[in-house]
Amino acid sequence: MPGSNPIPDTLFIRFFSLTALLLMLVSQVHPFDIYQTLRVYGTDKSTLDILHNVGIPLDHVRIKKGVFIDVIASSEQLELLEQTGLTFDVLIDDMTRYFLERNIPDVKRDFELGSMLGNYTYSEIEEKMVALASSYPAIVSVKDSIGTSIEGRTIWAFKVSDNPDQNESEPEILYTGLTHAREPLGMMNQFYFVQWLCENYNVDSVAQYLVDERELWFIPVINPDGYVYNESIAPNGGGMHRKNRLDTGCGTNTQRGVDLNRNYGYDWGADNSGSSPNPCSATFRGDSAFSEPETQAVKDFILAHEFSNVLHYHSYSNVLIHSWGDGSLPDEPDLTTLREIGWEMTKFNGYGVGTGNETIGYGVNGDAVDWTYGSAGLISYTPEVGSFQDGFWPSENRVIPLCQDQLYANQVFGLVGGADYILYEADASNVQGDTIHLAITIQNRGLMDSDGNVIIDLQPYGNLGSFIQFDNDIGGLPARSSKEIERTLILPDTVPDGTEVGFIISISDNSSFVRVDTFTVITGSPSLLFIEDAETDLSNWTTTGTWGIVLSNPNTGNHSITDSPAGNYTSNISSSIMLNAPFSFTAVDYPFARFTAKWDIENNWDFVRFQLSTDGSQWTSLEGLYTESGAGQGTQNPGEQGYDWQSDWVEEFVDLSAYTEESQIYFRFILTSDGYLNEDGFYFDDFRILGYPNFLPGDMDGDEQQTIFDVLAIVDLIFSEDELNTYQIMMGDVNFDGQVTIIDALVLVNIILQD
């Protein structure tokens, strides 16, 4: 090894300057490692195996099933790939330069950002921990070492809790980040969460509760050497090193090191596809389980505490991954626990929840989550923060939005570390009468048993009615258990149909968060304002593209409506079907749409949206029971609601009560596709608009009286040359036979004469 023998000073200086010169020369040709985004054509198992064998990690990829897979590869990996015979294109030829050049600086800085594309450098992280502990000494601990990295850097942990320097008997929760050195958002969102807790401690009930009744632990950087190395090769951000910095005989660049997320002891090295025995691979698992001081430190720290649950943060892919890494599913009841808590955590950011195999189509072994769950016995996930577009180093103006995306997930994760109650389900029967029977299911969704008995309080929603006397104490609720209770709400006789009634419930035990939730139903039955049963023609609709009626796939009757009656839809299309007549909801309470539908739409790329417009040109995509958030690629705008993948016939429900002020509402379905896979498309049937009309039948001028002027207005309608719109029909149809005729005028005259 050079330098192990004593070298005369002068010689050393000459040697050093020569080396420096050589390094400079080399770095002009080949500065460290350049990483590219490659589009590899083919997604079958053999293609993925080749990619893995070349050393390319498959945990952050974009897949177009059967067509291509987009991966991130170093220049060395690219050279190896060229010899494999796989076909690929280079989409982005230098990721670090790309991350820096595309950056849009963040202008508003409520949350102080760091100097690497908005992310803190390692020393900024240390300063941040010091600053938090000194600004909020009552609730943030001084940072504490949990171990030392290969190169001798401290791995820090700190705690947020009341009495942060004492070990209280409160549920403990752990959040970790920067296992992979190029994934800084896993660290940034922890500081964002901690700052939110500190600033809202006396303001927000959840912040106050989490600080007072939980011990929240943070290890923002598990891999300080890798992170500092990235700073050294890309001081402004964009460094692409992933592993730790153990010398594994692969030079000094990004090939070196152990993949810490393949070095944990559960199922370590189970096969060579979930981790690699090759020391230069991006997924090199190390020489033995826990061979690395960084993973040892995390293991020792977890075993020395009584954690309830652990989040191991990574980025990116917009998913929340749980065990098992090999793709098999955990046994019940854990599977349901992992899914239910995961779904709640991702309620607002829309991340997919599942195993690595289910969410990104790839398995691992020796990862932190499998060890934390399988060996330490704790509920654990890996959130992968951000989309493929965000990548490892998102633009600076995306840092805060991505941190905000994790705020609710971090809150829920903290709450479920102890007992935590929710209104899991409620059903009302007999809503036509004045005695409403309620079946209410309370769940302890948390990971600890109730502290004493669970106490509920029920108040009638809007002070309408009263509950028959009941016991507030529903007994103890073990972790992850539910209890159904039945209650009776008596309404006053004066409540008209179309009134929102129900209850406000609060649920708590001796030390839990006091959960308040609301359940309501609408009394009476809704009126049908429009129906399309697809049995005759499409005269109610205006279409573009090939929308039509098909005999096949009937729901009720013999026909349904589809975008492509002849077979699959085609590439690069935008085709729509719009209801001709606009609706007015100004005289309708709680309007909603229902339709039956089934679809087969290319997952994550093509999209069908059910949309509403108040001017016929600007459209809003509506959320229903079965819509999903757009993936932000192909024809799916990020977060936009729509339908993709596939379903059997379902009964969709879309709440329209936000639009009761609108007097002109258009509806349409629109299908958009990209240039690749085409599927069978979208079918719908029995399209209905319903609601609770709140007008007097025949009150054409809206003065809340039925007069002779209204009769004259109805007669005007009858003799009108124009086709009546739904609103006119609804108002003028006094005898509810679905049309406006002279009989309606006569019925109205009768009503007026009787008054």
Ligand SMILES: [Zn+2]
């Ligand atoms: Zn990662």
